[in-house]
Amino acid sequence: xxxxxxxxxxxxxxxxxxxxxxxxxxxxxxxxxxxxxxxxxxxxxxxxxxxxxxxxxxxxxxxxxxxxxxxxxxxxxxxxxxxxxxxxxxxxxxxxxxxxxxxxxxxxxxxxxxxxxxxxxxxxxxxxxxxxxxxxxxxxxxxxxxxxxxxxxxxxxxxxxxxxxxxxxxxxxxxxxxxxxxxxxxxxxxxxxxxxxxxxxxxxxxxxxxxxxxxxxxxxxxxxxxxxxxxxxxxxxxxxxxxxxxxxxxxxxxxxxxxxxxxxxxxxxxxxxxxxxxxxxxxxxxxxxxxxxxxxxxxxxxx
Amino acid sequence: xxxxxxxxxxxxxxxxxxxxxxxxxxxxxxxxxxxxxxxxxxxxxxxxxxxxxxxxxxxxxxxxxxxxxxxxxxxxxxxxxxxxxxxxxxxxxxxxxxxxxxxxxxxxxxxxxxxxxxxxxxxxxxxxxxxxxxxxxxxxxxxxxxxxxxxxxxxxxxxxxxxxxxxxxxxxxxxxxxxxxxxxxxxxxxxxxxxxxxxxxxxxxxxxxxxxxxxxxxxxxxxxxxxxxxxxxxxxxxxxxxxxxxxxxxxxxxxxxxxxxxxxxxxxxxxxxxxxxxxxxxxxxxx
Numbered sequence: 001x002x003x004x005x006x007x008x009x010x011x012x013x014x015x016x017x018x019x020x021x022x023x024x025x026x027x028x029x030x031x032x033x034x035x036x037x038x039x040x041x042x043x044x045x046x047x048x049x050x051x052x053x054x055x056x057x058x059x060x061x062x063x064x065x066x067x068x069x070x071x072x073x074x075x076x077x078x079x080x081x082x083x084x085x086x087x088x089x090x091x092x093x094x095x096x097x098x099x100x101x102x103x104x105x106x107x108x109x110x111x112x113x114x115x116x117x118x119x120x121x122x123x124x125x126x127x128x129x130x131x132x133x134x135x136x137x138x139x140x141x142x143x144x145x146x147x148x149x150x151x152x153x154x155x156x157x158x159x160x161x162x163x164x165x166x167x168x169x170x171x172x173x174x175x176x177x178x179x180x181x182x183x184x185x186x187x188x189x190x191x192x193x194x195x196x197x198x199x200x201x202x203x204x205x206x207x208x209x210x211x212x213x214x215x216x217x218x219x220x221x222x223x224x225x226x227x228x229x230x231x232x233x234x235x236x237x238x239x240x241x242x243x244x245x246x247x248x249x250x251x252x253x254x255x256x257x258x259x260x261x262x263x264x265x266x267x268x269x270x271x272x273x274x275x276x277x278x279x280x281x282x283x284x285x286x287x288x289x290x291x292x293x294x295x296x297x298x299x300x301x302x303x
Numbered sequence: 304x305x306x307x308x309x310x311x312x313x314x315x316x317x318x319x320x321x322x323x324x325x326x327x328x329x330x331x332x333x334x335x336x337x338x339x340x341x342x343x344x345x346x347x348x349x350x351x352x353x354x355x356x357x358x359x360x361x362x363x364x365x366x367x368x369x370x371x372x373x374x375x376x377x378x379x380x381x382x383x384x385x386x387x388x389x390x391x392x393x394x395x396x397x398x399x400x401x402x403x404x405x406x407x408x409x410x411x412x413x414x415x416x417x418x419x420x421x422x423x424x425x426x427x428x429x430x431x432x433x434x435x436x437x438x439x440x441x442x443x444x445x446x447x448x449x450x451x452x453x454x455x456x457x458x459x460x461x462x463x464x465x466x467x468x469x470x471x472x473x474x475x476x477x478x479x480x481x482x483x484x485x486x487x488x489x490x491x492x493x494x495x496x497x498x499x500x501x502x503x504x505x506x507x508x509x510x511x512x513x514x515x516x517x518x519x520x521x522x523x524x525x526x527x528x529x530x531x532x533x534x535x536x537x538x539x540x541x542x543x544x545x546x547x548x549x550x551x552x553x554x555x556x557x558x559x560x561x562x563x564x565x566x567x568x569x570x571x572x573x574x575x576x577x578x579x580x581x582x583x584x585x586x587x588x589x590x
Contacts, residue, residue: 173404173411180394180405187392190354191458192380192409 008145009264015151017260018158019217023229023237024244024252025161026206026213032247033182033202036102039109040089041237042229043116044082044210045217049224050123052078052215053131071132075215082211083204085116090203095196113230120226128223134216154216161209162253169249178202236263239283243290245300254298262286307332307462307493308353312362313372315345315352322348324516325362330462330509335484335494337503337524340513346497347389349513350464353495354386355379366462381409383461389470389497391451395440399431402439402450406457416459423490424453427483445476452480456487463487464495469503481506504528 023041030038056074058067069077089112097105133150140147169175181188181198189195213233218224221232240259244251266282275281290298308330315323322345330336338346351357353364355376364372366384376386394402403424407417425432428449434442439450448468455463465484469477477500485506488494496503504510507524520527 173408176397176401176405177408179397183394183396184392186356187388187394188405189356189376190380190386190388190392191405191454192377193405194375194377 005269006265007142009268010261011142011145011147011151013261013264014257015154015220015260016217016264017240017257018154019213019220019256020233020236020240020259021158021253021256022161022209022213022216023233024240024256025165025249026209027237027241028244028247028249028252029165029202029206029209031241033178033199034094034102034105035182036094036105036109037238038206039106039230039234040112040116041206041210042231042234043113043120043227044085044207045214045229045233046120046224046227047085047116048078048082048211048214049129049131049218049228050078050120050214051081051211053129053224054123056131071134075134078215079208079211082214083208086203086205086207086210087200089207090200094203095199098199117227117230124226126226128225129218130223131215131218133219148220150216150219154220157212157216158253158256161212162250165249174198174201236260236283239287243287243297245297248297248299251297251299258286258298259283305332306330307367308495309365310349310353310362311365313349313352313359313364314361315348315357315359317348321360322516323352326513326516326518328511328518328521330493330495332493333488333491334508335488335496335506335524336509336511337507338495338497338511338513339499339501339503339527341499343515344513345516346513347466348516350386350466350495350497354384354464356386377409380458380460383459385455385458385460385463387451387455387463387465387468389466391444391447393439393442393447393450393454395438397439398436399439399442399450400435402454403431403457406454407459410459413459417457420457420459424456427456427486428453444471445473445480448472448476448480449483452483452487456492460492462493462495464497466497467499468496469498469500474502477502501528 023045026041026044027038030036030041052074054074055066055069055077056071058065058069060066089109093108093112094105097108133148135149135153137149139149167175169179177188177193178198178201180191181193181195185195188198210229214224214229217233218228236259237256240255241252243255243258244253262282263279266279270278270282272278294300306329310326310328312325312327313323314321314325326345326349338349340346348357352359352372355371355374355378359372362372363370366379366382371379371382371384374382379385394405397405403421407413407420410417425435430446431450431453434446439447442450452463452465452468455465468480468484472480481503484494484496496507504524504527510520510522510524510527511518512520512527
């Protein structure tokens with residue numbers, strides 16, 4: 001009984017929260033460097049999922065036939081497509097608007113999201129896709145709950161991404177330059193930092209993280225579809241980023257886990273017939289609670 | 304002395320509005336040149352064009368005999384031209400040490416030289432060593448100015464341009480910053496200081512006075528400083544260390560006391576003698 005009410009939702013919450021965390025870290029990266037909330041972040045994940053699926057299973061496009069490449073090559077393609085979409089967004093939308101008000105860039109990212117959704121509908125109509133787990137094999141049982149290898153990979157990758165980015169920002173020249181650019185762009189230029197390169201790095205990295213989430217999460221959550229990232233990931237990831245402090249990579253990591261846990265605990269312990277939407281309300285209550293106690297979020301400072 | 308920087312017919316503007324109307328001047332290697340003038344005279348525009356922040360409309364800028372007009376700041380910093388911008392613009396959420404580290408961005412592979420440069424910065428500004436782990440945004444205005452200059456020095460410049468070094472600083476602090484500029488210059492870096500504060504003339508080899516985008520006076524710092532008529536004509540008077548080019552209210556009693564109690568630095572000593580004495584003493588210009 002304990003497994004159903006507590007252990008199962010905790011494990012599922014950790015896995016799902018790890019996915020939210022990946023997208024949230026991407027949001028934080030963009031926010032740190034441009035001070036803009038990226039509405040297209042969810043679709044970085046969806047495009048990654050689509051690319052991963054199609055390259056794994058093979059597809060035809062404009063008289064070109066792409067053969068089946070298998071799950072791992074498909075995963076690499078998914079991450080690469082996410083990164084490429086991030087880079088294209090930077091080069092053709094964000095950079096030309098760099099001298100415009102932030103709200104203009106914000107609206108532009110929303111336009112990118114809707115354009116990506118339209119592209120996904122063209123690629124996959126409105127049906128759902130099931131992508132295979134990267135690592136199969138017998139699940140192992142923890143406190144009576146089956147745990148898939150894919151779920152462990154998701155958590156492991158989030159930890160790896162969080163630690164890697166914390167080291168990047170805290171201890172490398174390039175990471176410092178990225179932070180400096182967000183704080184004082186003119187002074188950064190005067191130090192010889194090329195702002196366009198930092199911007200490309202940030203958007204490319206955020207795109208790759210989104211693509212990674214799109215590769216890893218659908219096998220765990222069941223399926224993906226057009227606009228999957230925006231409808232199923234973006235709000236949760238945004239909440240995670242705000243909970244974490246919006247500029248903190250470890251904060252986004254913790255925020256993602258917290259949102260995943262709260263959602264799944266509410267889902268398992270509140271009767272959905274009497275209280276539909278309990279998971280979303282529970283997350284909202286936690287968000288408000290955290291912001292009342294710590295208005296800057298859990299780790300609301302540069303990291 | 305050879306000419307390090309040569310400006311010919313420089314024209315710069317914003318949008319469709321011209322600001323610099325074809326100015327010419329030279330900066331000699333190893334000297335301190337002061338660019339004086341009132342607000343809107345075109346001083347910041349001039350250093351903005353030299354440092355690559357603004358694209359010239361016309362004319363040429365040559366550094367060490369090579370054209371540099373139109374180059375981007377990274378290429379200029381790499382060649383040894385660094386601007387310390389007006390308003391300090393330190394990275395507020397990074398520590399003092401991290402700010403300094405970013406100053407050496409284009410030279411980050413030159414480990415040994417950077418180590419020496421860092422030691423020198425901490426020698427010029429010991430307070431920065433004390434505060435090295437403190438976030439730059441929490442420093443006082445004077446400390447931020449020191450950090451901005453120190454960060455500029457970490458790029459191993461041959462020519463450092465300091466825009467409004469004394470803006471917002473108390474007279475005593477402004478004096479301290481100017482004295483450090485003397486030491487930086489004595490240690491071999493050519494300096495251009497943009498100022499409204501005529502007190503800087505004591506620290507200048509050469510002075511240029513700008514008005515409405517043109518250079519209306521050029522001569523030695525000493526000449527401009529000692530010539531009452533000249534100073535009145537071009538700068539509107541003022542003969543105190545912190546007296547600005549524009550009329551400023553009489554300092555408050557506390558400020559005046561700070562000025563009076565500031566370390567004596569043989570204010571009336573000519574610039575050339577101060578520098579040679581400073582070199583001999585090993586701690587130039589600190590008096």
